[in-house]
Amino acid sequence: MQDSSFSSPATPATPAASRPALILASSSRYRRELLERLRIPFQTTVPAIDETPLAGETPEATALRLAAAKARAVAAALPATAGRTLVIGSDQVATFDGHQIGKPGTHERALAQLQSMRGREVLFHSALSLLDTATGQTDTVDVVTKVRFRDLPDAALDAYLRAEQPYDCAGSAKSEGLGIALLEAIESDDPTALIGLPLIALTRMLLAAGYPLLEAQ
Template sequence: MQDSPSQAPRTGRPALILASSSRYRRELLERLRIPFETAVPAIDETPHPGETPEATALRLAAAKARAVAAALPAGASRALVIGSDQVATFDGRQIGKPGTHERALEQLQAMRGRDVLFHSALSVLDTATGQTDTVDVVTKVRFRDLPDAALDAYLRAETPYDCAGSAKAEGLGIALLEAIESDDPTALIGLPLIALTRMLLAAGYPLLETQA
C-alpha cells in the first residue's frame, strides 16, 4: 500500500484508491488483503442547511471519491476510488466528531439510554467510465445508561475524539453499548465491507481470484 495514488498495480487489476485519511477505514480495507493506495480528499465537510443525515453522508462520500479521481494525472490507468462518510444522528440532530474531551462527554451524556442511528455512506467511482455507485448503510445503536464517572473513564482510556458519536465499537467503546442492529458489522467502524465487496465485484474487481 502506498500513501498517494500513482498507477495501477502490475497484477492487471484496476488501481484501488481509498479517498480517506482515516486510519480506521484503512485498517478495515486491509482486511480484504488486496493492494490499495490512499489519498486525502480536499473537500468541505460542512452539512448543508436543512440536509438530512443520510443526504449529508451520501453527498460527502461521493464528493470524496470525485475529488481524489479529479486529482489523478491525465492518462492514468483505470482506478476504482472509494469514498466513505459517516454521520450519526438522534432526535433529528447530526452528531459529528467531538474533537475534545469536553464535547465527547457531552455527546455521551446526551446519548445514554437512547437509540442513535449511524449513516455509513459508501461511494465507488470507476475512473474508466465515470460511473459512481453509492449506498447508505444504517446502523442502529442503543447506548447504555451509564453514570458520568463511567463515561469520563472511558474517554480518558480510549480518547475517541476523532470518532462520530465518541465511542469505538471495535474497542472499549463496546462497553457503552446495549445493542447494535445492522446488516453490515463493519459499517459502524466506518467502512461497510459487505457493501464494498459487493460493489467491487460488480465493477469487475477480482477479489477472490489468484493473480499472476
C-alpha cells in the same frame, strides 16, 4: 495529497496489469485498517473537500453527498496518464434527536455527547461510493446502523473516555474497542459499517466492477 499506500502481504494471482488501481479517498486510519482486511493493494489519498452539511440537508443526504464528493475529488486529481482506477469514497454521519453528531474533538465535548445519548438510540449513516474512472459511473449506498447506548453514570463515561480517547469518532465510542461496553445493542446489515467502511457493500461493489477478490493466492 497522497497520504500513504498499502500492499497486501498476499497478492492475488491475477496479474497486476489486469487489475485496476484502487484508491481510498480518506484520511481515516480506521477506514484504512478496515480496507487492509481485504488483502488487496491500494493507495490512500486525502480528498480536499468542504465537509460542512448543507442547510436543511438530512443526515443520509449529507453522508451520501460527501462520500461521492470525496471519490470525485480524488479521481479529478489523477494524471491523464493514469489507467483505469476505482476510487472509494466514504462518509459517516451520526444523528440523534434529529441533529447530526460530529466528532467531539475534546474530552469535554465527548462527555457531553455520551451524557446526552445514554439510554437512547443513535442512527449512524455510513455512506459508501465507488467511482470507476473508466466509465465515470459511481455506485453509492447508505448503510444504516442503529445503536442503543447503556444508561451509565458520569463516572463510567468519564473513565471510558480517558482510557480510549475516541475524540476523532462521531458518537464518542469505538465499538471495536472498549466502547462496546457502552452499548446495549447494535442493529446493522454490516458489522463493519459502524467502524467507518461497510466492507460487505464494498466487496459487492468491487466484484460487480470486475475487481478480483477471491482468487487463489
